[in-house]
Amino acid sequence: MLDFLRQSWPWYVAGPLIGLTVPALLIVGNKALGISSSLRHICAACVPAGIPFLRYDWRAEAWNLWFVLGITLGGFVGYRVLGHPDAVAISAATVRDLRAQLHLTDFTGLLPRELFALDNLAHWRGWVFLELGGFLVGFGTRYAGGCTSGHAISGLANLQWVSLVAVVGFFAGGLLMTWFIYPLLF
Amino acid sequence: MKNLKYLVLGTLFGIILTKSEVISWFRIQEMFRFQSFHMYGVIGSAVVVGMLSVQLIKRYQLRTINGEEIRLADKQFSPGIWIGGLLFGLGWALTGACPGPMFAQLGSGVGAAAVLIVAALAGTWTYSALRERLP
Numbered sequence: 001m002l003d004f005l006r007q008s009w010p011w012y013v014a015g016p017l018i019g020l021t022v023p024a025l026l027i028v029g030n031k032a033l034g035i036s037s038s039l040r041h042i043c044a045a046c047v048p049a050g051i052p053f054l055r056y057d058w059r060a061e062a063w064n065l066w067f068v069l070g071i072t073l074g075g076f077v078g079y080r081v082l083g084h085p086d087a088v089a090i091s092a093a094t095v096r097d098l099r100a101q102l103h104l105t106d107f108t109g110l111l112p113r114e115l116f117a118l119d120n121l122a123h124w125r126g127w128v129f130l131e132l133g134g135f136l137v138g139f140g141t142r143y144a145g146g147c148t149s150g151h152a153i154s155g156l157a158n159l160q161w162v163s164l165v166a167v168v169g170f171f172a173g174g175l176l177m178t179w180f181i182y183p184l185l186f
Numbered sequence: 187m188k189n190l191k192y193l194v195l196g197t198l199f200g201i202i203l204t205k206s207e208v209i210s211w212f213r214i215q216e217m218f219r220f221q222s223f224h225m226y227g228v229i230g231s232a233v234v235v236g237m238l239s240v241q242l243i244k245r246y247q248l249r250t251i252n253g254e255e256i257r258l259a260d261k262q263f264s265p266g267i268w269i270g271g272l273l274f275g276l277g278w279a280l281t282g283a284c285p286g287p288m289f290a291q292l293g294s295g296v297g298a299a300a301v302l303i304v305a306a307l308a309g310t311w312t313y314s315a316l317r318e319r320l321p
Contacts, residue, residue, distance in 0.1 A: 005205070008206070010227075011227030012227060014203075014206030015227055015232045016235040018232035018235075019231065019234065019236040019237075020235060020239065022236035026250070026256050027251060030256055035285040035286040036310075039307055039310040043311045043314060047311060070192065070196020070197040071197070073200060073293055074200015075204050077197065078205050079295065088213060089207075090210075107212065110294065111291070118301070130298055130302060132305075134277065134301065134304070136309060137302070137306045137309060138277075138305065138306030138313070139274075139277075139312055140270045141274050141285060142270070143269060143313050145264070149284070155261055156233045158237075160260065162261040162262065170278060173275015173276040173277075174214075176279075178218035178219060178279045
């Protein structure tokens with residue numbers, strides 16, 4: 001059992017477990033799975049600055065912050081306690097493309113150090129991958145009213161066509177970046 | 187401690203995200219390049235299991251553990267769904283992270299995740315400030 005927990009989990013184990021989070025949150029407390037709202041709550045709690053969209057009772061949504069704190073703990077347990085392989089076992093084709101197109105050489109860890117090292121913070125790479133990338137995630141998810149958890153998992157599970165529109169947008173943006181903008185960056 | 191249950195569920199969720207490697211930038215690149223079924227399998231099976239669960243909850247009018255009626259709010263359409271979705275997608279392919287995985291990455295000890303979270307907060311704040319002037 002412990003050996004199983006230590007290795008990477010296949011999609012058919014992880015996917016259904018992620019799906020079960022939707023009914024678990026509903027049954028435990030009538031909460032809809034959605035993580036990007038936590039970013040709004042943190043803004044409302046820390047820097048409301050008189051902005052109407054940030055003036056609401058964020059404390060009433062504190063469950064979301066506890067959930068996110070849990071995810072952080074889960075990252076620690078899943079990676080540091082249960083162990084991890086040195087490199088994520090992505091397909092040979094992806095490794096080949098990332099070497100050839102993005103000039104990556106280090107495939108260890110969760111993120112490529114060559115793009116996400118903190119030394120890059122003031123370098124154009126840092127600005128694009130860390131600052132701009134993170135900004136787009138925060139801006140876009142709030143503008144779209146949800147992220148992968150709120151729209152792709154929870155919204156689609158509740159047969160919301162609006163969520164399908166959002167998911168098509170997520171993928172369109174991702175493909176645009178990967179296929180058309182990445183080649184311009186490197 | 188009524189929020190403890192969300193801490194526990196969040197921890198389990200974070201472990202699943204981490205052990206399935208969906209918090210890895212490499213996996214997201216692999217997905218957008220259509221070079222592996224892994225991410226599609228994770229998201230697809232999560233949606234199917236979530237959908238079946240929600241339909242069962244509705245059909246049998248299941249209640250919460252406190253006996254409340256379970257309610258799921260309908261999502262409203264706005265043009266922002268398209269535009270915001272597209273912008274998020276661009277950021278997703280750059281950072282390889284959505285809001286949940288950023289926190290799991292932070293827990294796993296990735297320093298860059300702290301920067302990503304602060305940048306995402308800046309994005310959320312900027313959207314909040316500009317909201318009334320956006321389409």
